[in-house]
Amino acid sequence: MGGQAMRGxxxxxxxxxxxxxxxxxRIHSNQTRRYQSLGNLVxxxxxxxxxxxxxxxxVETLRKHLEKVPTKGPIRIHLSITKTSAESLTEAKRRxxxxxxxxxxxxxxxxMLLFDYVVEQGTxxxxxxxxxxxxxxxxxxxxRGRDEGEKVVRIR
Numbered sequence: 001m002g003g004q005a006m007r008g009x010x011x012x013x014x015x016x017x018x019x020x021x022x023x024x025x026r027i028h029s030n031q032t033r034r035y036q037s038l039g040n041l042v043x044x045x046x047x048x049x050x051x052x053x054x055x056x057x058x059v060e061t062l063r064k065h066l067e068k069v070p071t072k073g074p075i076r077i078h079l080s081i082t083k084t085s086a087e088s089l090t091e092a093k094r095r096x097x098x099x100x101x102x103x104x105x106x107x108x109x110x111x112m113l114l115f116d117y118v119v120e121q122g123t124x125x126x127x128x129x130x131x132x133x134x135x136x137x138x139x140x141x142x143x144r145g146r147d148e149g150e151k152v153v154r155i156r
Contacts, residue, residue, distance in 0.1 A: 004083065010076065011107045012076050013072070014071065016070065017070070020114050021038055021114060024117055027121050028044070042110060043081050043082055043085045046085040047085075048088055050089070051092035051094075054113065057115075059100060062099075071108050096109060
């Protein structure tokens with residue numbers, strides 16, 4: 001990461017969390033059209049707003065995620081992320097502990113970060129399948145109350 005301070009993690013994860021990491025990497029690699037690493041994905045997602053994005057999910061949904069996708073397990077993974085991402089991840093962990101009312105590990109925070117990513121990507125894919133593109137309004141829809149070439153008349 002070009003001169004940035006890095007922080008390394010070694011996690012022993014469950015098979016289900018391992019599968020979540022590989023699925024997330026597949027989606028991220030296809031989205032960016034480049035082979036990605038878990039560190040790259042966590043760096044992309046562990047921003048200052050990461051905890052807020054995850055907190056948008058219902059508390060019960062997050063608890064069920066941690067129950068269905070346990071963090072601890074026999075598969076050892078290594079990742080290296082920027083110090084800035086590590087700080088954001090630690091802050092997300094702290095906020096999520098408050099949000100859920102229980103102690104969490106960094107692995108739990110990564111799991112919820114990846115869960116949020118997969119849900120976000122699945123939602124975007126579904127919207128695309130039904131013809132709703134976040135970039136442009138559907139054909140025939142008026143963008144912000146006007147068609148191209150029309151004068152804007154504000155109604156008070």
